[in-house]
Ligand SMILES: Nc1nc2c(ncn2[C@@H]2O[C@H](COP(=O)(O)OP(=O)(O)O)[C@@H](O)[C@H]2O)c(=O)[nH]1
């Protein structure tokens with residue numbers, strides 16, 4: 001799908017944390033001791049999947065190419081109290097400015113801004129305990145062990161919001177790309193990718209010993225806020241810039257109308273975009289047409305108290321002054337203006353009651369849902385009779401047996417918990 005690949009600032013990845021290793025059932029074997037004590041070791045914990053900022057990355061392109069990430073599982077426990085090794089965590093590198101959301105719920109998981117920011121997106125399963133852990137005064141030789149807990153699985157949508165100080169906006173042909181190319185020391189790294197022109201290009205300019213990151217934001221046209229020309233994808237990129245340089249094609253028929261068209265799009269997308277400080281760059285002043293129009297428009301901008309400068313991206317005339325003005329605006333802003341995605345208030349959830357559960361009918365069967373009960377079942381080895389007996393005790397203790405009885409469960413009915421289907425016995 002060509003269409004899809006136009007944007008590498010969005011990626012969907014599938015992450016699977018490592019399963020916990022199984023606990024081991026084993027008994028000591030000593031000379032002259034007929035029944036040694038239990039010595040089955042624990043399984044190792046599964047590795048987590050962790051998103052980590054790598055400041056050298058500019059895009060999510062690699063993640064689109066490699067969407068599947070699976071961390072190592074924990075090793076199984078062994079006899080002689082040998083615990084399984086923990087599975088290694090899996091680090092998934094992402095560029096600065098990556099937002100991660102749960103694909104199912106849309107919940108914001110992380111906003112990775114600084115170099116080395118990291119967040120766990122899928123937790124490895126806990127290792128199952130070996131039978132040594134279950135020895136008690138009433139059962140000195142338990143013949144069961146826990147299975148490892150399954151690692152979390154999740155689908156995650158990543159969005160890249162660029163972190164640029166200055167956004168360069170303007171209608172197509174205003175001269176944005178030329179302007180960025182003329183001022184920036186480094187050519188953007190993403191140039192090698194074939195669809196570069198549709199992605200915001202980043203560049204760094206040095207103004208009075210200060211690095212300013214600029215983004216050329218293409219795709220703004222009339223109707224952009226409704227998605228025309230995929231403009232809404234680009235508007236999103238502007239959210240994090242702090243100052244805008246608004247370029248006008250001085251050689252076009254009506255630069256002022258172009259100016260207003262863009263500002264309308266910004267305002268219709270969000271009030272915050274409309275309020276961002278703007279400096280107008282009246283471009284292509286190397287052309288006589290532009291020079292003639294500037295005479296009139298300069299006064300119009302002055303009257304409206306809009307800061308504007310005449311420039312030529314082609315010759316470089318006026319460009320340093322414009323950058324200096326932008327740098328000035330930046331330093332006028334309060335230092336750490338929060339430019340992140342504040343419209344999403346942090347979601348405060350009441351602490352989840354892990355042992356809560358619900359019983360529901362599922363056709364002729366019953367389904368029990370709950371975090372703890374699902375975990376306990378997933379960690380039960382149904383080949384071990386004593387493990388099943390223990391599960392029954394846990395069900396009783398949690399009130400699940402009573403709840404199922406009240407719900408009308410009968411001998412022989414199917415009871416589903418997580419991935420497991422049990423046949424009910426009294
Ligand atoms: N004469 C002149 N042409 C320019 C100037 N800046 C850009 N252009 C030309 O205008 C056209 C559009 O420029 P471009 O940078 O691609 O605009 P963008 O669509 O805003 O990125 C290209 O043909 C450029 O060569 C300038 O300062 N003077």
Ligand SMILES: [Mg+2]
Pocket residue numbers: 176177178218
């Ligand atoms: Mg361009």
